Amino acid sequence: MRSLPILALLLCAGALPASAQGADCPSLAKLALPDATVSTAELVSSGSVTPPYGGPVTGLPAFCRVRGILRPTSDSVIRFEVWMPVNDWNHRFLGAGNGGFAGSINYGEMGGNLKRGFATAGTDTGHQGDAQDASWAYRHPEKIVDFGYRGLHLTTERAKAIVSRFYGEPAKKSYFDSCSDGGREALMEAQRFPADYDGILAGAPANDWTDMLAATVNESKAFIGNPAGYISSLKLPAITAAVLAQCDAQDGLKDGILNDPRNCHFDPAALLCAGGDKLTCLTAPQVASLKVIYRGGVDDAGRLIFPGLMPGDESHLWKSWLVGDGPGVSMYTQNYFRYMVFNNPDWSALTADTDTALREADAKTAQALNATDPDLSRFAAHGGKLILYHGWNDPAISPLNTIAYYGQVQAKMGAAKTSEFVRLYMVPGMGHCAGGPGATAFGQFGLTTAKGPKYGIFDALEAWEEQGTAPAAIVATKNDDDDKVLMTRPICPYPQVAKYNGSSNPEDSASFACKAPSQ
Secondary structure, three states: OOOOOHHHHHHHHOOOOHHHOOOOHHHHHHOOEOOEEEEEEEEEOOOEEOOOOOOOEEOOOOEEEEEEEEOOOOOOOEEEEEEEEOOOOOOEEEEEOOOOOOOOOOHHHHHHHHHOOOEEEEEOOOOOOOOOOOHHHOOOHHHHHHHHHHHHHHHHHHHHHHHHHHHOOOOOEEEEEEEOHHHHHHHHHHHHOOOOOOEEEEEOOOOOHHHHHHHHHHHHHHHOOOHHHOOOHHHHHHHHHHHHHHHHHHHOOOOOOOOOHHHOOOOHHHHEOOOOOOOOOEOHHHHHHHHHHHHEEEOOOOOEEEEOOOOOOHHHHHHHHHHOOOOOOOHHHHHHHHHHHOOOOOOOOOOOOHHHHHHHHHHHHHHHHOOOOOOOHHHHHOOOEEEEEEEOOOOOOOHHHHHHHHHHHHHHHOHHHHHOOEEEEEEOOOOOOOOOOOOOEOOHHHOOOOOOOOOHHHHHHHHHHHHOOOOOOEEEEEEOOOOOEEEEEEEOEOOOEEEEOOOOOOOOHHHEEEEOOOO
């Protein structure tokens, strides 16, 4: 038998010195955990992993990979994985979240966490499927609970136990970083399980799940129910051009980015076609549809259920999330109500009653899915820190919803107390979680920044939690397709906004300062 290199022998033996490790990796397969079965525990030294879906995750350090299944109920099958670096562990745990209806483990984010020295974990939250698929929920109420909060919470608890066993000591701090449904998961953790994480980064949270999707029933009737009101993606550039022509210079810099779109009082009627339908104008039904999109969905009495989208980047972001290649109700709306609320595959938003949809959604799924409780006193008592962020031009979830939740926390906890452990950052020119015409890489889920700490907002969260240094301005970066830095901008603690000094290089964050909106 050919002798193995010393490094390979160390990996096979468990890799870490006994003083730094509590158990060798393969022995974790025998670990007894409540409601859990560890299926495999193996050392991975190849530098890459090819998961059952998605592409390979490469450039990985040697790590201990633990896979298992949680079964808290007879109808629960919650798959989870825990990845722990063999060397250079930073003594911290970082959980990975999910998007859409979940259904898969976020291997890419786990790989990024691992490369940064974190022990990390992910879960499919109790089912396997694509992000828009909710068919798994059909007549499976326990699986809805698993998706809503139980899958992530139990994964977090079991993962932390596995980390402690492997290293012989618990993680010094535990963090969570995710966006969209992952932002909802983040707030669910802070509200219901405040001891799970010490620091939480929650982006574009879909935390008011029932209202958000019930509002789309009303919006779909206006936008899709009347074919004449559908707006083709070919018309979106004309909308953005008209919005920017009216509002771009309001913030002191004409750069194709609105600092705060709430200050842009654009009237879609300004685009009304005067001499026949053209790509540069909107018909009367299309004007009405655009007003609904900006307004948000309402109930039968005209009460706003969930706020609408902001103007300023319709041309780049609305096609994939809103208008598609032709008229059609969002699959998130259809699948949520068909399989989670009404248990009726024939349900259609175009024939549904909005008030009934809202009432049934709240009655049947609000407890499992909504993370709207503004009382974060237990999280604060735990010493936790929470940073919220949202892109002003998010085409999927209205940024006004996150501002509203932040205000609700302030009203419940008091502004002074809230400032001790919660911050909100609103990102100009950003779409859903990342991307858009603005500078939108600022440390969220491992995106690096060009100035300041490499993982800007996440590094700020760590410093706040571990050194008590409250976060201030965060430098965000815009890169081209070759990762060349095109622009840096500060994003500011809400309600401050970045004000241009009027003379220096507008592509450099140093030319801006965070100030109160009125300054």
